[in-house]
Each structure stands twice: as structure tokens, then as C-alpha cells.
Amino acid sequence: MKRAGIGDVIREEYKCPCGSGQVVYGKENIPSSRSIEINCYCKQCNEKYDFGRGTATLKNNY
Ligand SMILES: [Zn+2]
Numbered sequence: 001m002k003r004a005g006i007g008d009v010i011r012e013e014y015k016c017p018c019g020s021g022q023v024v025y026g027k028e029n030i031p032s033s034r035s036i037e038i039n040c041y042c043k044q045c046n047e048k049y050d051f052g053r054g055t056a057t058l059k060n061n062y
Helices: 043-048
Strands: 011-017 021-027 038-041 051-052 053-058
Touching: 038 051, 043 051
Parallel strands: none
Antiparallel strands: 011 021, 021 038, 051 053
């Protein structure tokens, strides 16, 4: 198994809270970079949750 090195992109995929879609987490493994990308490919969960690494938090603006 290849270890993630500097400059590699860490990529994790997991199911969205409702289970019918997918959340993709991506981060460049660069110490000075904090660019994190999280895409939720489920419209309903995308509107309902804020996503973090491996987590989904209910938005409380409704
Ligand atoms: Zn969903």
C-alpha cells in the first residue's frame, strides 16, 4: 500500500446521511495548504448538512 506523501491528494468517499448519495472529501497533503474540498453528490443532504471530514452536521438555519 502506497503511503500518502507530500503533494498527494487525500481522497475519501463515504455515503451521505440519507444513504442514497455520496460525499467526496479531498485534501492536498501539503503542510502549508489548508485547501479542503468536500462535495456532496446528494442534493437533499447538500442543502441540509454542512460537511466536514467524515462528518455531517445539520445546518441550523431553518
Ligand atoms: Zn443524501
